[in-house]
Amino acid sequence: MKIVYDYQIFNEQKYGGISRYICEVANRIAQIEGFDVKILACSYINKHLESVNPELVIGMQRQHIPKTKILIDKLNAQFSKFWLKSNKPSIIHETYYSTTRIAPKGSRTVVTVYDMIHEKFNFLLNNKLDRELTLSKIEATKRADHIICISNSTKQDLLEILDINPDKVSVIYLGHSLIHKSKIDWKLNIQSKPYILYVGQRAGYKNFERLLQAYASNQNIQRDFNLICCGANSFSTHELDLICKLGLNGNKVIHVTTDDQALVKLYREASVFIYPSLYEGFGLPLLEAMSLECPVVCSNTSSLPEVAGEAAEFFDPYSTESIANSLEKVLYSSERAKNLIKLGKQRVKAFSWEACAKQTCSLYRSLI
Structure with a gap:
Protein backbone atom coordinates (compact mmCIF):
# COMPACT_ATOMS: atom_id res chain seq x y z
CA MET A 1 0.00 0.00 0.00
CA HIS A 176 5.10 12.61 22.83
CA SER A 177 8.71 13.08 21.77
CA LEU A 178 10.88 14.72 24.42
CA ILE A 179 13.72 12.40 25.49
CA HIS A 180 14.77 12.26 29.14
CA LYS A 181 18.57 12.38 29.07
CA SER A 182 20.49 11.71 32.25
CA LYS A 183 22.74 14.75 31.86
CA ILE A 184 22.09 17.99 30.02
CA ASP A 185 24.74 20.70 29.99
CA TRP A 186 22.54 23.80 30.00
CA LYS A 187 22.16 26.43 32.69
CA LEU A 188 19.32 28.88 33.14
CA ASN A 189 20.80 32.31 33.70
CA ILE A 190 18.52 33.34 36.59
CA GLN A 191 18.55 33.27 40.35
CA SER A 192 18.18 29.78 41.80
CA LYS A 193 14.64 30.40 43.12
CA PRO A 194 12.09 27.60 42.43
CA TYR A 195 9.87 28.30 39.45
CA ILE A 196 6.50 27.73 37.79
CA LEU A 197 6.93 26.73 34.13
CA TYR A 198 4.80 27.97 31.22
CA VAL A 199 5.55 26.65 27.71
CA GLY A 200 4.38 27.82 24.27
CA GLN A 201 2.50 30.66 22.62
CA ARG A 202 0.86 33.28 24.84
CA ALA A 203 -1.67 35.24 22.76
CA GLY A 204 -5.46 35.16 22.90
CA TYR A 205 -7.01 31.84 23.91
CA LYS A 206 -3.73 30.74 25.53
CA ASN A 207 -4.93 32.86 28.48
CA PHE A 208 -1.47 34.06 29.51
CA GLU A 209 -2.75 37.42 30.80
CA ARG A 210 -4.98 35.73 33.39
CA LEU A 211 -2.01 33.64 34.48
CA LEU A 212 -0.03 36.84 35.08
CA GLN A 213 -2.95 38.30 37.04
CA ALA A 214 -3.30 35.13 39.13
CA TYR A 215 0.44 35.08 39.84
CA ALA A 216 0.41 38.76 40.81
CA SER A 217 -2.61 38.27 43.10
CA ASN A 218 -0.84 35.82 45.42
CA GLN A 219 1.98 37.36 47.45
CA ASN A 220 3.19 34.02 48.79
CA ILE A 221 3.62 32.52 45.33
CA GLN A 222 5.29 35.72 44.08
CA ARG A 223 7.72 35.67 46.98
CA ASP A 224 8.64 32.00 46.73
CA PHE A 225 8.50 31.22 42.99
CA ASN A 226 9.52 32.78 39.69
CA LEU A 227 7.39 32.37 36.58
CA ILE A 228 9.46 31.06 33.66
CA CYS A 229 7.93 31.38 30.19
CA CYS A 230 9.56 29.22 27.54
CA GLY A 231 9.08 29.43 23.78
CA ALA A 232 7.45 31.79 21.28
CA ASN A 233 8.74 35.33 20.87
CA SER A 234 10.08 37.61 23.59
CA PHE A 235 7.49 39.50 25.63
CA SER A 236 5.55 42.03 23.57
CA THR A 237 5.26 45.68 24.57
CA HIS A 238 1.71 44.96 25.74
CA GLU A 239 2.90 42.05 27.90
CA LEU A 240 5.73 44.10 29.39
CA ASP A 241 3.30 46.91 30.18
CA LEU A 242 0.96 44.45 31.91
CA ILE A 243 3.82 42.90 33.88
CA CYS A 244 4.83 46.37 35.04
CA LYS A 245 1.23 47.39 35.82
CA LEU A 246 0.82 44.27 37.98
CA GLY A 247 3.95 45.16 39.93
CA LEU A 248 5.95 42.20 38.65
CA ASN A 249 9.56 43.05 37.92
CA GLY A 250 11.75 41.34 35.34
CA ASN A 251 13.37 39.13 37.94
CA LYS A 252 10.06 37.37 38.66
CA VAL A 253 8.57 36.81 35.20
CA ILE A 254 11.26 35.61 32.81
CA HIS A 255 11.17 34.63 29.14
CA VAL A 256 13.63 32.05 27.77
CA THR A 257 14.14 30.44 24.38
CA THR A 258 15.57 26.92 24.32
CA ASP A 259 15.98 23.80 22.22
CA ASP A 260 14.25 20.51 23.09
CA GLN A 261 17.00 19.25 25.37
CA ALA A 262 17.09 22.44 27.42
CA LEU A 263 13.29 22.25 27.61
CA VAL A 264 13.67 18.78 29.13
CA LYS A 265 15.79 20.31 31.88
CA LEU A 266 13.24 23.08 32.48
CA TYR A 267 10.41 20.57 32.88
CA ARG A 268 12.48 18.32 35.10
CA GLU A 269 13.46 21.09 37.52
CA ALA A 270 10.17 23.04 37.63
CA SER A 271 8.03 23.03 40.77
CA VAL A 272 4.91 22.83 38.57
CA PHE A 273 3.96 23.10 34.91
CA ILE A 274 0.94 25.33 34.30
CA TYR A 275 -1.34 25.25 31.25
CA PRO A 276 -4.06 27.94 31.50
CA SER A 277 -5.35 27.66 27.91
CA LEU A 278 -9.04 28.26 27.24
CA TYR A 279 -9.04 25.65 24.46
CA GLU A 280 -6.74 22.95 23.08
CA GLY A 281 -7.26 20.27 20.47
CA PHE A 282 -5.04 17.93 22.47
CA GLY A 283 -2.51 19.48 24.87
CA LEU A 284 0.83 17.82 24.09
CA PRO A 285 2.80 19.80 26.74
CA LEU A 286 0.80 17.99 29.44
CA LEU A 287 2.35 14.69 28.35
CA GLU A 288 5.80 16.24 28.07
CA ALA A 289 5.59 17.48 31.66
CA MET A 290 4.21 14.18 32.99
CA SER A 291 6.90 12.15 31.22
CA LEU A 292 9.55 14.29 32.92
CA GLU A 293 8.02 13.98 36.40
CA CYS A 294 6.76 17.56 36.62
CA PRO A 295 3.42 18.10 38.43
CA VAL A 296 0.71 19.49 36.12
CA VAL A 297 -1.76 22.27 36.92
CA CYS A 298 -4.14 23.01 34.05
CA SER A 299 -7.50 24.26 32.76
CA ASN A 300 -10.62 22.14 33.09
CA THR A 301 -11.76 22.90 29.52
CA SER A 302 -11.84 21.28 26.05
CA SER A 303 -9.51 18.28 25.60
CA LEU A 304 -7.33 18.90 28.65
CA PRO A 305 -9.27 16.77 31.20
CA GLU A 306 -9.47 14.03 28.55
CA VAL A 307 -5.70 13.95 28.08
CA ALA A 308 -4.66 14.57 31.70
CA GLY A 309 -7.13 12.19 33.32
CA GLU A 310 -6.61 12.28 37.10
CA ALA A 311 -2.98 13.35 36.74
CA ALA A 312 -3.52 17.12 37.04
CA GLU A 313 -4.80 19.77 39.44
CA PHE A 314 -7.57 21.48 37.46
CA PHE A 315 -8.86 25.06 37.60
CA ASP A 316 -11.42 27.31 35.93
CA PRO A 317 -9.30 29.24 33.37
CA TYR A 318 -11.70 32.20 33.45
CA SER A 319 -11.06 32.75 37.18
CA THR A 320 -7.76 34.18 38.40
CA GLU A 321 -8.71 33.10 41.92
CA SER A 322 -9.18 29.50 40.77
CA ILE A 323 -5.81 29.54 38.96
CA ALA A 324 -4.00 30.90 42.03
CA ASN A 325 -5.73 28.44 44.38
CA SER A 326 -4.79 25.44 42.25
CA LEU A 327 -1.18 26.59 42.08
CA GLU A 328 -1.13 26.93 45.86
CA LYS A 329 -2.50 23.42 46.37
CA VAL A 330 0.44 21.89 44.51
CA LEU A 331 3.25 24.35 45.29
CA TYR A 332 2.72 24.15 49.06
CA SER A 333 1.89 20.44 49.37
CA SER A 334 4.75 18.06 48.66
CA GLU A 335 2.29 15.17 49.12
CA ARG A 336 -0.02 16.49 46.36
CA ALA A 337 2.92 17.20 44.06
CA LYS A 338 4.36 13.69 44.54
CA ASN A 339 0.95 12.15 43.92
CA LEU A 340 0.54 14.10 40.67
CA ILE A 341 3.99 12.97 39.54
CA LYS A 342 3.05 9.34 40.26
CA LEU A 343 -0.28 9.64 38.45
CA GLY A 344 1.41 11.42 35.54
CA LYS A 345 3.97 8.63 35.05
CA GLN A 346 1.09 6.16 34.73
CA ARG A 347 -1.07 8.42 32.55
CA VAL A 348 1.61 9.12 29.97
CA LYS A 349 1.89 5.38 29.19
CA ALA A 350 -1.46 5.62 27.41
CA PHE A 351 0.05 7.85 24.71
Whole structure:
Protein backbone atom coordinates (compact mmCIF):
# COMPACT_ATOMS: atom_id res chain seq x y z
CA MET A 1 0.00 0.00 0.00
CA LYS A 2 1.46 3.34 -1.08
CA ILE A 3 0.90 6.20 1.38
CA VAL A 4 1.84 9.80 0.54
CA TYR A 5 1.87 12.79 2.91
CA ASP A 6 1.54 16.04 1.00
CA TYR A 7 3.73 19.16 1.04
CA GLN A 8 1.41 21.69 2.71
CA ILE A 9 2.66 21.88 6.30
CA PHE A 10 6.34 21.55 5.43
CA ASN A 11 6.46 24.93 3.73
CA GLU A 12 4.48 26.56 6.56
CA GLN A 13 6.35 25.38 9.68
CA LYS A 14 10.08 25.39 10.32
CA TYR A 15 9.23 23.64 13.58
CA GLY A 16 5.79 22.90 14.99
CA GLY A 17 3.49 20.29 16.42
CA ILE A 18 1.72 19.36 13.18
CA SER A 19 4.87 18.70 11.17
CA ARG A 20 6.36 16.76 14.09
CA TYR A 21 3.24 14.58 14.24
CA ILE A 22 3.40 13.77 10.52
CA CYS A 23 7.12 12.95 10.70
CA GLU A 24 6.73 10.72 13.77
CA VAL A 25 3.89 8.75 12.18
CA ALA A 26 5.44 8.49 8.70
CA ASN A 27 8.76 7.25 10.08
CA ARG A 28 7.04 4.44 12.00
CA ILE A 29 4.55 3.38 9.33
CA ALA A 30 7.42 3.07 6.84
CA GLN A 31 8.84 0.30 9.03
CA ILE A 32 5.63 -1.76 8.86
CA GLU A 33 5.56 -4.50 6.22
CA GLY A 34 3.29 -3.78 3.29
CA PHE A 35 3.53 0.02 3.46
CA ASP A 36 5.43 2.18 0.97
CA VAL A 37 5.59 5.66 2.52
CA LYS A 38 6.64 8.95 0.93
CA ILE A 39 6.56 12.53 2.20
CA LEU A 40 6.04 14.72 -0.85
CA ALA A 41 7.62 17.78 0.77
CA CYS A 42 8.70 19.48 -2.48
CA SER A 43 10.47 22.79 -1.64
CA TYR A 44 10.35 23.01 2.15
CA ILE A 45 11.73 24.81 5.24
CA ASN A 46 10.80 22.24 7.89
CA LYS A 47 13.45 20.98 10.33
CA HIS A 48 11.59 17.93 11.65
CA LEU A 49 12.11 16.25 8.28
CA GLU A 50 15.79 15.96 9.22
CA SER A 51 14.78 13.20 11.67
CA VAL A 52 12.98 11.21 8.96
CA ASN A 53 14.59 8.44 6.90
CA PRO A 54 15.85 10.43 3.86
CA GLU A 55 14.54 7.74 1.52
CA LEU A 56 11.01 8.78 2.47
CA VAL A 57 11.39 12.49 1.63
CA ILE A 58 10.89 13.84 -1.86
CA GLY A 59 11.97 17.46 -2.00
CA MET A 60 14.65 20.03 -1.30
CA GLN A 61 15.16 21.94 1.95
CA ARG A 62 15.53 25.72 2.10
CA GLN A 63 16.75 27.59 5.16
CA HIS A 64 14.28 30.47 5.13
CA ILE A 65 10.81 31.38 3.90
CA PRO A 66 11.47 33.55 0.82
CA LYS A 67 9.49 36.60 -0.24
CA THR A 68 8.33 34.49 -3.19
CA LYS A 69 6.58 31.96 -0.91
CA ILE A 70 3.27 32.28 -2.79
CA LEU A 71 5.05 31.39 -6.03
CA ILE A 72 6.81 28.45 -4.37
CA ASP A 73 3.47 27.18 -3.02
CA LYS A 74 2.10 27.24 -6.57
CA LEU A 75 5.16 25.42 -7.90
CA ASN A 76 4.85 22.85 -5.10
CA ALA A 77 1.21 22.29 -6.05
CA GLN A 78 2.10 21.81 -9.72
CA PHE A 79 4.99 19.45 -8.97
CA SER A 80 2.77 17.45 -6.59
CA LYS A 81 0.04 17.14 -9.20
CA PHE A 82 2.54 15.80 -11.76
CA TRP A 83 4.25 13.41 -9.30
CA LEU A 84 1.00 12.03 -7.89
CA LYS A 85 -0.47 11.45 -11.34
CA SER A 86 2.63 9.41 -12.26
CA ASN A 87 2.85 7.43 -9.00
CA LYS A 88 -0.83 6.96 -8.07
CA PRO A 89 -0.73 6.36 -4.30
CA SER A 90 -3.38 4.33 -2.51
CA ILE A 91 -3.90 7.09 0.08
CA ILE A 92 -3.03 10.77 0.27
CA HIS A 93 -2.86 12.06 3.84
CA GLU A 94 -3.25 15.83 3.55
CA THR A 95 -1.01 17.49 6.13
CA TYR A 96 -3.12 20.65 6.35
CA TYR A 97 -6.29 22.12 4.87
CA SER A 98 -6.60 22.78 1.14
CA THR A 99 -9.60 24.16 -0.75
CA THR A 100 -8.77 22.00 -3.78
CA ARG A 101 -8.34 18.24 -4.12
CA ILE A 102 -4.68 17.20 -4.07
CA ALA A 103 -5.16 13.46 -4.63
CA PRO A 104 -5.40 12.08 -8.18
CA LYS A 105 -8.47 10.14 -9.29
CA GLY A 106 -8.58 6.73 -7.63
CA SER A 107 -6.62 7.72 -4.52
CA ARG A 108 -8.35 7.91 -1.15
CA THR A 109 -7.85 10.97 1.05
CA VAL A 110 -7.35 11.39 4.79
CA VAL A 111 -7.06 14.68 6.67
CA THR A 112 -6.29 15.30 10.34
CA VAL A 113 -8.23 17.95 12.27
CA TYR A 114 -6.11 19.27 15.12
CA ASP A 115 -8.59 21.64 16.76
CA MET A 116 -11.58 23.89 16.14
CA ILE A 117 -10.09 26.98 17.76
CA HIS A 118 -10.96 29.46 15.02
CA GLU A 119 -14.54 28.22 14.83
CA LYS A 120 -15.03 28.20 18.62
CA PHE A 121 -13.48 31.64 19.10
CA ASN A 122 -15.17 33.76 16.45
CA PHE A 123 -13.05 36.82 17.25
CA LEU A 124 -10.15 35.09 15.51
CA LEU A 125 -12.08 35.25 12.24
CA ASN A 126 -11.60 39.02 12.07
CA ASN A 127 -8.32 38.19 10.37
CA LYS A 128 -8.49 37.42 6.63
CA LEU A 129 -6.00 34.56 6.88
CA ASP A 130 -8.00 32.98 9.71
CA ARG A 131 -11.20 33.20 7.66
CA GLU A 132 -9.44 31.57 4.72
CA LEU A 133 -8.13 28.82 7.02
CA THR A 134 -11.65 28.07 8.24
CA LEU A 135 -13.01 27.89 4.68
CA SER A 136 -10.13 25.60 3.70
CA LYS A 137 -10.87 23.34 6.68
CA ILE A 138 -14.54 23.09 5.66
CA GLU A 139 -13.60 22.10 2.10
CA ALA A 140 -10.88 19.65 3.20
CA THR A 141 -13.10 17.83 5.69
CA LYS A 142 -16.08 17.58 3.33
CA ARG A 143 -13.84 16.26 0.54
CA ALA A 144 -11.91 13.73 2.66
CA ASP A 145 -12.78 10.04 2.63
CA HIS A 146 -11.88 9.92 6.31
CA ILE A 147 -11.02 12.41 9.07
CA ILE A 148 -8.72 11.85 12.03
CA CYS A 149 -9.32 13.95 15.16
CA ILE A 150 -6.63 14.02 17.83
CA SER A 151 -9.09 13.96 20.75
CA ASN A 152 -12.74 13.15 21.43
CA SER A 153 -13.18 16.79 22.40
CA THR A 154 -12.03 17.91 18.94
CA LYS A 155 -14.27 15.31 17.27
CA GLN A 156 -17.28 16.54 19.25
CA ASP A 157 -16.56 20.16 18.28
CA LEU A 158 -16.08 19.20 14.62
CA LEU A 159 -19.41 17.37 14.48
CA GLU A 160 -21.24 20.19 16.28
CA ILE A 161 -19.87 22.96 14.06
CA LEU A 162 -19.62 21.34 10.61
CA ASP A 163 -22.06 19.11 8.75
CA ILE A 164 -19.88 15.98 8.79
CA ASN A 165 -20.95 12.33 8.75
CA PRO A 166 -19.75 10.92 12.12
CA ASP A 167 -19.05 7.54 10.48
CA LYS A 168 -16.09 9.03 8.63
CA VAL A 169 -14.44 10.48 11.75
CA SER A 170 -12.00 8.58 14.01
CA VAL A 171 -10.06 9.63 17.11
CA ILE A 172 -6.35 8.77 17.24
CA TYR A 173 -4.34 10.21 20.12
CA LEU A 174 -0.88 11.72 19.65
CA GLY A 175 2.32 10.54 21.28
CA HIS A 176 5.10 12.61 22.83
CA SER A 177 8.71 13.08 21.77
CA LEU A 178 10.88 14.72 24.42
CA ILE A 179 13.72 12.40 25.49
CA HIS A 180 14.77 12.26 29.14
CA LYS A 181 18.57 12.38 29.07
CA SER A 182 20.49 11.71 32.25
CA LYS A 183 22.74 14.75 31.86
CA ILE A 184 22.09 17.99 30.02
CA ASP A 185 24.74 20.70 29.99
CA TRP A 186 22.54 23.80 30.00
CA LYS A 187 22.16 26.43 32.69
CA LEU A 188 19.32 28.88 33.14
CA ASN A 189 20.80 32.31 33.70
CA ILE A 190 18.52 33.34 36.59
CA GLN A 191 18.55 33.27 40.35
CA SER A 192 18.18 29.78 41.80
CA LYS A 193 14.64 30.40 43.12
CA PRO A 194 12.09 27.60 42.43
CA TYR A 195 9.87 28.30 39.45
CA ILE A 196 6.50 27.73 37.79
CA LEU A 197 6.93 26.73 34.13
CA TYR A 198 4.80 27.97 31.22
CA VAL A 199 5.55 26.65 27.71
CA GLY A 200 4.38 27.82 24.27
CA GLN A 201 2.50 30.66 22.62
CA ARG A 202 0.86 33.28 24.84
CA ALA A 203 -1.67 35.24 22.76
CA GLY A 204 -5.46 35.16 22.90
CA TYR A 205 -7.01 31.84 23.91
CA LYS A 206 -3.73 30.74 25.53
CA ASN A 207 -4.93 32.86 28.48
CA PHE A 208 -1.47 34.06 29.51
CA GLU A 209 -2.75 37.42 30.80
CA ARG A 210 -4.98 35.73 33.39
CA LEU A 211 -2.01 33.64 34.48
CA LEU A 212 -0.03 36.84 35.08
CA GLN A 213 -2.95 38.30 37.04
CA ALA A 214 -3.30 35.13 39.13
CA TYR A 215 0.44 35.08 39.84
CA ALA A 216 0.41 38.76 40.81
CA SER A 217 -2.61 38.27 43.10
CA ASN A 218 -0.84 35.82 45.42
CA GLN A 219 1.98 37.36 47.45
CA ASN A 220 3.19 34.02 48.79
CA ILE A 221 3.62 32.52 45.33
CA GLN A 222 5.29 35.72 44.08
CA ARG A 223 7.72 35.67 46.98
CA ASP A 224 8.64 32.00 46.73
CA PHE A 225 8.50 31.22 42.99
CA ASN A 226 9.52 32.78 39.69
CA LEU A 227 7.39 32.37 36.58
CA ILE A 228 9.46 31.06 33.66
CA CYS A 229 7.93 31.38 30.19
CA CYS A 230 9.56 29.22 27.54
CA GLY A 231 9.08 29.43 23.78
CA ALA A 232 7.45 31.79 21.28
CA ASN A 233 8.74 35.33 20.87
CA SER A 234 10.08 37.61 23.59
CA PHE A 235 7.49 39.50 25.63
CA SER A 236 5.55 42.03 23.57
CA THR A 237 5.26 45.68 24.57
CA HIS A 238 1.71 44.96 25.74
CA GLU A 239 2.90 42.05 27.90
CA LEU A 240 5.73 44.10 29.39
CA ASP A 241 3.30 46.91 30.18
CA LEU A 242 0.96 44.45 31.91
CA ILE A 243 3.82 42.90 33.88
CA CYS A 244 4.83 46.37 35.04
CA LYS A 245 1.23 47.39 35.82
CA LEU A 246 0.82 44.27 37.98
CA GLY A 247 3.95 45.16 39.93
CA LEU A 248 5.95 42.20 38.65
CA ASN A 249 9.56 43.05 37.92
CA GLY A 250 11.75 41.34 35.34
CA ASN A 251 13.37 39.13 37.94
CA LYS A 252 10.06 37.37 38.66
CA VAL A 253 8.57 36.81 35.20
CA ILE A 254 11.26 35.61 32.81
CA HIS A 255 11.17 34.63 29.14
CA VAL A 256 13.63 32.05 27.77
CA THR A 257 14.14 30.44 24.38
CA THR A 258 15.57 26.92 24.32
CA ASP A 259 15.98 23.80 22.22
CA ASP A 260 14.25 20.51 23.09
CA GLN A 261 17.00 19.25 25.37
CA ALA A 262 17.09 22.44 27.42
CA LEU A 263 13.29 22.25 27.61
CA VAL A 264 13.67 18.78 29.13
CA LYS A 265 15.79 20.31 31.88
CA LEU A 266 13.24 23.08 32.48
CA TYR A 267 10.41 20.57 32.88
CA ARG A 268 12.48 18.32 35.10
CA GLU A 269 13.46 21.09 37.52
CA ALA A 270 10.17 23.04 37.63
CA SER A 271 8.03 23.03 40.77
CA VAL A 272 4.91 22.83 38.57
CA PHE A 273 3.96 23.10 34.91
CA ILE A 274 0.94 25.33 34.30
CA TYR A 275 -1.34 25.25 31.25
CA PRO A 276 -4.06 27.94 31.50
CA SER A 277 -5.35 27.66 27.91
CA LEU A 278 -9.04 28.26 27.24
CA TYR A 279 -9.04 25.65 24.46
CA GLU A 280 -6.74 22.95 23.08
CA GLY A 281 -7.26 20.27 20.47
CA PHE A 282 -5.04 17.93 22.47
CA GLY A 283 -2.51 19.48 24.87
CA LEU A 284 0.83 17.82 24.09
CA PRO A 285 2.80 19.80 26.74
CA LEU A 286 0.80 17.99 29.44
CA LEU A 287 2.35 14.69 28.35
CA GLU A 288 5.80 16.24 28.07
CA ALA A 289 5.59 17.48 31.66
CA MET A 290 4.21 14.18 32.99
CA SER A 291 6.90 12.15 31.22
CA LEU A 292 9.55 14.29 32.92
CA GLU A 293 8.02 13.98 36.40
CA CYS A 294 6.76 17.56 36.62
CA PRO A 295 3.42 18.10 38.43
CA VAL A 296 0.71 19.49 36.12
CA VAL A 297 -1.76 22.27 36.92
CA CYS A 298 -4.14 23.01 34.05
CA SER A 299 -7.50 24.26 32.76
CA ASN A 300 -10.62 22.14 33.09
CA THR A 301 -11.76 22.90 29.52
CA SER A 302 -11.84 21.28 26.05
CA SER A 303 -9.51 18.28 25.60
CA LEU A 304 -7.33 18.90 28.65
CA PRO A 305 -9.27 16.77 31.20
CA GLU A 306 -9.47 14.03 28.55
CA VAL A 307 -5.70 13.95 28.08
CA ALA A 308 -4.66 14.57 31.70
CA GLY A 309 -7.13 12.19 33.32
CA GLU A 310 -6.61 12.28 37.10
CA ALA A 311 -2.98 13.35 36.74
CA ALA A 312 -3.52 17.12 37.04
CA GLU A 313 -4.80 19.77 39.44
CA PHE A 314 -7.57 21.48 37.46
CA PHE A 315 -8.86 25.06 37.60
CA ASP A 316 -11.42 27.31 35.93
CA PRO A 317 -9.30 29.24 33.37
CA TYR A 318 -11.70 32.20 33.45
CA SER A 319 -11.06 32.75 37.18
CA THR A 320 -7.76 34.18 38.40
CA GLU A 321 -8.71 33.10 41.92
CA SER A 322 -9.18 29.50 40.77
CA ILE A 323 -5.81 29.54 38.96
CA ALA A 324 -4.00 30.90 42.03
CA ASN A 325 -5.73 28.44 44.38
CA SER A 326 -4.79 25.44 42.25
CA LEU A 327 -1.18 26.59 42.08
CA GLU A 328 -1.13 26.93 45.86
CA LYS A 329 -2.50 23.42 46.37
CA VAL A 330 0.44 21.89 44.51
CA LEU A 331 3.25 24.35 45.29
CA TYR A 332 2.72 24.15 49.06
CA SER A 333 1.89 20.44 49.37
CA SER A 334 4.75 18.06 48.66
CA GLU A 335 2.29 15.17 49.12
CA ARG A 336 -0.02 16.49 46.36
CA ALA A 337 2.92 17.20 44.06
CA LYS A 338 4.36 13.69 44.54
CA ASN A 339 0.95 12.15 43.92
CA LEU A 340 0.54 14.10 40.67
CA ILE A 341 3.99 12.97 39.54
CA LYS A 342 3.05 9.34 40.26
CA LEU A 343 -0.28 9.64 38.45
CA GLY A 344 1.41 11.42 35.54
CA LYS A 345 3.97 8.63 35.05
CA GLN A 346 1.09 6.16 34.73
CA ARG A 347 -1.07 8.42 32.55
CA VAL A 348 1.61 9.12 29.97
CA LYS A 349 1.89 5.38 29.19
CA ALA A 350 -1.46 5.62 27.41
CA PHE A 351 0.05 7.85 24.71
CA SER A 352 2.84 6.86 22.30
CA TRP A 353 3.81 7.47 18.69
CA GLU A 354 3.94 3.69 18.20
CA ALA A 355 0.27 3.37 19.14
CA CYS A 356 -0.60 6.42 17.03
CA ALA A 357 1.15 4.89 13.98
CA LYS A 358 -0.46 1.45 14.42
CA GLN A 359 -3.96 2.92 14.71
CA THR A 360 -3.32 5.11 11.67
CA CYS A 361 -2.20 2.00 9.73
CA SER A 362 -5.41 0.22 10.66
CA LEU A 363 -7.40 3.20 9.42
CA TYR A 364 -5.53 3.24 6.09
CA ARG A 365 -6.19 -0.48 5.60
CA SER A 366 -9.90 0.01 6.27
CA LEU A 367 -10.13 2.52 3.42
CA ILE A 368 -8.74 0.23 0.71
